[in-house]
Amino acid sequence: MRKSQAFVIPLIAASSLLMEQIDATVISTAIPKISATLGVSALDLKMAISVYLIGAAVSIPVSGWIAGRFGTRTTFLWAMAIFVGSSILCGSSSSFGQFVGARLLQGVGGSVMTLAAQMIVLKTIAKTDTVRVLSYLSIPALIGPVLGPPIGGFIATYFSWRWIFLINVPIGLAGMVAAALWIKNNRDEHSLPFDWPGFSLAASGLALTMFCAATLAQSFIPAPVSLTIGGIGIAVLFAYQAHARRTPRSLLHLALLRIPTFRIGVLGGAFARVGLGATPFLLPLMLQLGFGLTPLKSGLLTCVPAAGSILLKTVAPLVLGRYGFRRALLWSIPLSSLSIGLLGYMTPATPYWIVVALLFAGGCARSLQFAGLNTLTYADIPAKEVTHASSLATAFQQFSLNLGVSAGALFLAGSGWAQDHRGIAVLDFLPAFVGVALVCLCALVLAGQLTSDAGSQLTNSRKSA
Template sequence: MSRTLLIPLIVACALFMENMDATVIATSLPALAHDLGQNPLTLKLALTSYVIGLGVFIPICGWVADRFGTRTTFRAAIAIFMIGSILCAVSSSLFVFVAARFLQGVGGAMMVPVGRIIIFRAVPRSDLVKAISYLALPSQLGPVIGPPLGGFITTYFHWRWIFVINVPISILGMYLATRFVEDIRADELKPLDRTGFVLSAVGSTLFMLGLSMMDGELISSKYALMMFLVGVLGLYGYLRHANREPFPLLDLRLLKIPTFRASVLGGSLFRIGLGAVPFLLPLSLQVGLGMSAFHAGAITCASAVGAIFMKTIGTGILRRYGFRSVLIWNALLAGLALSSYGLFTPSTSTTVMVAVVLLGGFFPSMQFTCLNSMAYADLEDTDVSRATSLASVVQQISLGLGVTIGGLTVHFSSQLQGHSTIVAADFWPAFIVIGLFSVASIPFTRKLAPDAGAIMTGHKHKPA
């Protein structure tokens, strides 16, 4: 088996586990909220805390991989994620559950970015788009299996069992990494930016926590606003620090590269929109339309089926039209597809819902393939670790912001409409908002050259 196929499949074990975990928990949130005595919207903290773990530790993943080796770091990350999963399974309070999800985030912070570094260093640049497609295809099985499996376990057994699934997958991933992945270290280790780590960790943590608790369910909105503002100051302090630091934790100077800038900044807006879907869609189907967790999960998994179908034709589309055209038109179609989720009512047939959700998986998957591939198009080999750290931080925080913004929109929509409990009519404004975020990425991608990233896609631009 060629390394272009073998290495992505090994890393896909980690992505499969992470993607399945995210989708499994999404269909279980109403049951989780009931057992923990919380409002279902409050359980957005279970998703946000994971993102906080990612945001805090992703910035040092490149340094850790260079210092201790890619294989060692990758295996340790899988082990930490597995321990967090076990703690989630035995938790009995919101605090313990959120802390366990944070620990999972610490593992995920090292697991996925380091996996991408492994692929980049093992696969020739000309085969990188193909390798990423191989990587994405098995990882899409997580979203396919996760929603119906999580719904089935929650409906007929207990939500705690959904976290036990990660244990055998983790063991398999560690075994394969030990056998086939090289333990590569950097020839010259750059110093760790400890000041930058503290500023970014404090800033991102308080920023995300303050924003997610702005609804006043757990703490006063005033204190949540104070946390949010302190977080903003911390992030601003990091920006000033990074401009003076010769080896900053997150090197913002990489944003001067057009393809990388479009991938990171334009992609962040798109991911805010899509990040809300795994949280909002199952919640709207269960709480809004009264479906069982299993029924909601079966509909939600159609999104992953659409994503898998896209992988079979995505390379050909990119070769014909190029990154710029695909990113612009696909963002518009994805925004329309996501917004249409808000049109679901109790009288909407399951067939129609599945068809719409299928499209809502196809177009975003195409966008992700473009954004993730294009990020590496013009990078030097020496910049890969730093670029991966920066891109991964922005990506994950964007997904977490999507969950937070989606939850807050539903909360305020319910209040404005005078509803004492969440009903179906409270969700459509949230789906409109996330659709608009996806469309808002277009101005960034429009600035790309028509032949941007052509070395990776083989696209030959024909001047008008």
């Protein structure tokens, strides 16, 4: 691969990933204006966020098969076309039903686009470049959920909220042209027939469990109903597991979890992403309700961790090569969890420089943490299994991000119930942030299972004695 391709292809993939990640959260600060235009309550409009995640979850099991069968470039182009088209539908919606339907379609297009972008990079880069390239490729996942709310708030404040979606059109079209010119259409040599029973089980199981997680803390759906739906979803996923063991053409290859580095990268990343999903949800609420800041000011503070993430990305490959994946994760996971827990101890009297320093340090720690976990995920995956590994890893990523938002909401609601008050109080944020931090800390148990030389073949470093 030419040097120009080694730069342009990851750039195309990263740009599409950033666009998708921002779009997942960009409407959160624009909900009041959108709801006023569509004539519904702000609470009802939260369904537009949930259906985006559900659409993404449903499409994950089939994305890998489509990319393997028709080629990564073809899949990427069609997925981006769906994403751009649904963005136009979102921006031109005149009713609540149209808007929710367009968001569902946007989630499908965004999810397939994300998976295809990851596969394009994994199939084109050299093994020795994996750490460097995936380190930069993980930036969108870190900063997208952080940049979404302030971007949405800025556009909704100074322009029409419809531009939140219409701005995707020129960006998406430019990405499609670049992909058509630079990306090779890699296909799997031996594509198995489509597993319709497996797709039905996996898609419905993921959709039901994610719907439960998204609505459990909402008042418009009773908790027993949400729990029942979640229980059915879990039962369906167990049925899929039994099905996957019997068929060699299953869409999500759960057997890949037997590979230690893949299992630790995926499951450890799932615990860590709970914090990545919860923090952009909890932090703006605390800054606005507790500190009295405006949405724009709270959005700007929410961007601070992104600066730390980007800075650390420049040295993450060097750190992983020098100290190894195990040592880097054993330090970065507790530091990242600690930075989340300490957010709950901030008060309106806390000096701004301390707030900024804590957010920046947390962004640095999470950046190193995800650089290690994301790269480790594919360290020992055979080339023929890259498609299936990417599909399974993406499924865990989508679910854990959604679970993070739900966990933050549940901890807030639980604190209010324990203290016997209605609504959200400032004191509720301490148990919420600490609870999320403890969930993230569970990744440390998995990182401790790594050998000292795990992933060393990806850094060109010598194996530890």
